[in-house]
Amino acid sequence: MTAVASELKQTPLNDAHRKMGGRMVDFGGWDMPVQYPAGTIAEHLRTRTHAGLFDVSHMGEIDVTGPESIQFINRLTSNDASKLIDGQAQYSALTTPQGTVIDDLLVYRFASDRFMLVVNAGTTEKDWDWILAHRGDESVELKNVSADYCQLALQGPDALNILQGLTSTALAEIKYYHFTEGQVDGTDAIISRTGYTGEDGFEVYATAGKAEQIWNRMLEEGAYGSPEGVLPCGLAARNTLRLEAGMALYGHEIDETTTLLEANLGWICKLNKGDFIGRDVLAKQKEEGVTRRLVGFEVTERGIARDGQDVLIDGARAGTVTSGSPAPYLKKNIGMAYVPTEFAKEGQEIQINVRGKLTGAEIVKVPFYKREK
Amino acid sequence: MANVPEDLHYSKDHEWVRVDGDVATVGITDYAQNSLGDVVYVELPKADEQFNANESFGSVESVKAVSEVFSPVSGAVVEAHESLGDDPEKVNTDPYGEGWMIRIKMSNPGEVDSLLTAAEYEDFTKAETE
Numbered sequence: 001m002t003a004v005a006s007e008l009k010q011t012p013l014n015d016a017h018r019k020m021g022g023r024m025v026d027f028g029g030w031d032m033p034v035q036y037p038a039g040t041i042a043e044h045l046r047t048r049t050h051a052g053l054f055d056v057s058h059m060g061e062i063d064v065t066g067p068e069s070i071q072f073i074n075r076l077t078s079n080d081a082s083k084l085i086d087g088q089a090q091y092s093a094l095t096t097p098q099g100t101v102i103d104d105l106l107v108y109r110f111a112s113d114r115f116m117l118v119v120n121a122g123t124t125e126k127d128w129d130w131i132l133a134h135r136g137d138e139s140v141e142l143k144n145v146s147a148d149y150c151q152l153a154l155q156g157p158d159a160l161n162i163l164q165g166l167t168s169t170a171l172a173e174i175k176y177y178h179f180t181e182g183q184v185d186g187t188d189a190i191i192s193r194t195g196y197t198g199e200d201g202f203e204v205y206a207t208a209g210k211a212e213q214i215w216n217r218m219l220e221e222g223a224y225g226s227p228e229g230v231l232p233c234g235l236a237a238r239n240t241l242r243l244e245a246g247m248a249l250y251g252h253e254i255d256e257t258t259t260l261l262e263a264n265l266g267w268i269c270k271l272n273k274g275d276f277i278g279r280d281v282l283a284k285q286k287e288e289g290v291t292r293r294l295v296g297f298e299v300t301e302r303g304i305a306r307d308g309q310d311v312l313i314d315g316a317r318a319g320t321v322t323s324g325s326p327a328p329y330l331k332k333n334i335g336m337a338y339v340p341t342e343f344a345k346e347g348q349e350i351q352i353n354v355r356g357k358l359t360g361a362e363i364v365k366v367p368f369y370k371r372e373k
Numbered sequence: 374m375a376n377v378p379e380d381l382h383y384s385k386d387h388e389w390v391r392v393d394g395d396v397a398t399v400g401i402t403d404y405a406q407n408s409l410g411d412v413v414y415v416e417l418p419k420a421d422e423q424f425n426a427n428e429s430f431g432s433v434e435s436v437k438a439v440s441e442v443f444s445p446v447s448g449a450v451v452e453a454h455e456s457l458g459d460d461p462e463k464v465n466t467d468p469y470g471e472g473w474m475i476r477i478k479m480s481n482p483g484e485v486d487s488l489l490t491a492a493e494y495e496d497f498t499k500a501e502t503e
Binding site for chain 1: 408411413432
């Protein structure tokens with residue numbers, strides 16, 4: 001499936017990526033940089049040690065407003081939006097009646113009657129259709145505002161200092177998974193202390209027209225070009241960073257065939273909050289236990305596990321690798337996979353069928369990487 | 374712009390061949406290493422293994438992808454560059470030098486004539502990028 005570049009959707013930073021030597025690929029219908037000239041390993045390591053800047057403008061944003069926004073969101077998602085306070089964000093999921101996953105998302109609460117849902121790029125249209133198809137009688141207004149926003153993720157231990165140079169908002173006062181409305185380089189922005197790398201950092205939402213200006217100012221403020229300066233990072237580094245941090249990627253660890261409980265996302269299943277789509281199935285599954293579970297593994301022999309490869313236990317096929325990759329910071333080959341629950345324990349030896357070669361691996365604790373706080 | 378040394382022969386699978394008598398040294402081109410990205414793992418054959426032209430003799434893995442490498446010529450491996458096991462990044466930093474992969478004793482040295490010249494390979498990669 002190779003679409004012509006001109007048919008692909010572009011973020012407002014498309015020209016900037018090309019100018020900086022980003023290698024562009026088709027990512028779920030979007031023309032996105034998979035890496036810049038520094039390379040995936042350098043981008044990954046710089047994000048862990050200093051800072052990385054990611055264009056995530058392809059993500060979708062949906063505004064939910066109206067007096068019954070909480071009821072509406074709580075009926076469609078698994079986490080409990082009624083627990084949010086103004087200026088707080090929550091990881092959650094849109095669920096099917098089977099307890100499987102339409103998408104994972106962030107729910108932002110601006111006010112009791114004003115929310116924003118941030119969804120994955122490749123699923124934005126599907127999510128939007130799903131949300132419209134599941135409108136009930138709650139008094140809400142829904143708006144797909146994905147094209148209005150750019151979203152830049154500045155991640156890493158230096159992210160706060162860099163961003164602080166571009167805003168008068170006191171960033172240190174924003175707690176993890178909280179956000180505030182302020183200005184970045186003179187432009188109105190939502191400044192959110194969230195990310196997908198396992199590092200401290202911020203995600204900044206602003207009007208699409210200001211994307212390149214803010215991007216360039218972040219690079220400048222982050223001393224891009226110096227040995228310890230910020231590096232622009234492509235999708236490959238975004239993937240290896242989230243994998244080391246043990247975070248699920250939609251279409252890999254979770255999709256419409258996996259339930260939240262199987263994916264170890266029971267912590268976003270608030271079964272006692274009231275009814276929501278798929279609640280009964282998830283409650284039953286919680287009571288009876290799941291038959292398979294998502295685990296993390298480390299390859300113990302030479303070889304790199306890749307997405308889609310078979311997992312074998314005691315010589316028999318037992319599951320599938322959902323994500324497999326070298327882990328640039330840990331300098332190991334790691335992955336995640338579904339295995340039968342009885343084997344889903346640390347220390348369990350498994351094998352991965354790496355293109356015909358059975359390669360030893362061991363189930364380990366997730367996250368693989370946890371930053372020091 | 375990718376580096377394409379004049380004195381080498383090239384395959385459409387992006388391998389290069391340096392001929393010295395009946396021994397051919399084989400590696401992947403600058404264009405190939407650049408497309409792959411950071412190489413983290415190289416799998417090579419053992420000495421004496423036989424390969425036909427265009428047969429896969431090993432693989433190169435970057436962070437994001439696996440790519441097979443094909444022998445542009447037929448023959449038996451006289452030496453595999455085993456130190457790439459510890460320093461796979463040499464494939465990125467010095468693809469035509471320290472990044473070489475195997476030396477093969479050619480059973481049919483005439484096969485070299487059907488490979489691309491530097492100029493032909495350059496045109497070939499340009500066409501692929503466009």
